[in-house]
Amino acid sequence: MADYFADASRRVLLVAAAGFDPRSRRVSQMLADTLGDRLSAVFIREERPGASDALIQEADTNESALRIIVQKCAVLKVDVFADDGAPVGGSRIVSLLGQQPVASDVTDVILDLSALSIGIGFPVARMLLEDCEAASNRAFHLMIVSNPEMDDKISSVPSSRAGAVKGFSLPVEADDQGLAQVWIPQLTRGCTSALTQIGAAIGRCYKICPLLPFPARNPRRADDLLSEYRTALVDEWEVDPRDVVYASERNPLDCFRTLSTLKTRFDLTMKGTYEPRMVLSPVGSKVLAAGALMAAIEHEMAVQYLETESYVFRPEPTPTDLPDMTVHLILSGPLYAGYDRAAGPS
Template sequence: MRSHWSNCITHFDADVDGFVADYFSEPSRRVLLVAAAGFDPRSQRVARTLASTLGPRLTAIFIREERPAPSGKLLAAADENEAALRTIVPGCTILQVEIFADDGAPVGGTRIVKLLGQNPVPEDITDVVLDLSALSTGVGFPAAMMLLEDCEAAPGRTFHLMIVSNPELDDQISSVPSSQASAVRGFAPPIDVGGDMEIAQVWIPQLAHGRAAALTRIGVAIGKCYKICPLLPFPARNPRRADDLLSEYRSALVDEWAVDPRDVVYASERNPLDSYRTLSTLKKRFDRTMAGTYQLRMVLSPVGSKVLAAGALMAAIEHKMAVQYMETESYTFLEGDEQHQDPGDMIVHLVLSGPMYDSYATSEP
């Protein structure tokens, strides 16, 4: 059990820069960064922040997610980001990950695990940093689980998560979902189908702008649910974001999912620990409610904010929850309205494992 996650070391915005400048300035630190090298404008932020302090003590694996027939504009943006990342971290490794097999099946998770296995973390690395900012769920979640387990098994090695978040920018990125929903690799815990108790599924879809079609298909694939508890970002930088999403999803919430308003849950758009704690609390409550009557299966569908998704990732790993998603076939990046200024990026840093928690573990009852 990773009980320290409820209050794990977390930094936000300017405090992240302060932590990086202080902690990673120690000459003994050798850091491996794992991040995306795609079209997303946030791809370079974490690499630049770390490189400014670590210099040659920073190595990196950058993941290039390849999808069929990308637009020329997005391909050019990805090429530009990759070239910049090669300059920021000289000698970095670029992993090309084909997201779909020849038959159209989503295989990004399986392939990233295989590629990371072929590029193991060097023994002298003291810290591994996973930048989730621009990684898809199908690739980022399996990579996170693999790297976390590797760090927990290596004495003295620390595992960090970093996320550069910009909800307004997320709204400008639209996606075309694939035709089939599937479980994220490593996040499909076995079910005792032959047991005495009936399986009761609780689905927690994360509502996000423009993702209604994908969530509808995921819901159909999941099938009958005991409860559907939509997750909304609140508090949020835009105070009306939750209201806007409720309006956008009104048909699905009322007509398709028949959601009881009391089952809607909220988590901070800024702090992944709020999402983690909320989902953990739900799990414990449903465990108590269904004990001896139903076999609980909680299914998460994090399709929006990477901050909320990071909390969902932690909850899924800690409580063995299923993660069902719809892989993206293609993206479209819409230019922002010049009349509305972008409020800028937010950045979050979490320490999920490492020597910092040694005393915490020994002090537990």
């Protein structure tokens, strides 16, 4: 990564979170160390009604630090909920970013998903990807600082309204065919009730295929999640053990390929008989969520989500703490010139 951005011709725009998560600063600092004044940024501050004073103070500290790390920056504050409690953060951030067009000399746009929520990060990713593809000579990157052990220290209080993420809505059902719907919920610690609400909002499913992190840094993580979700898996969702899906906790491309293969096979199986629909619910690891994001964009899959009203963060160090892992993906740009998705490289 350092070699790529060390090129003096690179002008980079970073879009990232300015929240309470300690990972908020990592990518900004790494890029600033290499790019210097060739880096500009837009930092997104997600405002939630139930945020505690302690988390607001942490976010204020991170925002101040980010303004020092990247001096050419703007901070966009986004109210995630409307006055009536409806989740509107995705629509609002797309509107705000639309008022700040990317400068013509920017060669690379980077979205740091590390500390952005799914309801904000996914619409922003789709918008920036389309903008970069329209520019043709501008690359679009995803970066993630992942730490599953840190994720376990952050719990959320979900809202009561499950719905589609902006830009990833459920398609209109065809009139002449029955619907065969497959739901792929990403299992993560402490989200049983949230996923149950999402499943109820989706409705009847032909199959439910839970997504588990394996291989994982903690070899027992998948087993622990299966134990935690046992009642939901067996009694509520009636999941066939053969339908459980596994994807690497470290590599979003593994998740992308797995979901793409499932989509292709399911479409072929249902062709001419039922209307196939695949719905994703990425609520855990951002690495797996990035794979789900790519699959949703590539195959026009729906993403159903339950927005978070507030978070609880327990930052105290524990003996199981491990170092952060950094993931860097280039999704579009000059590196892919001459590449046709269907035919392969020309």
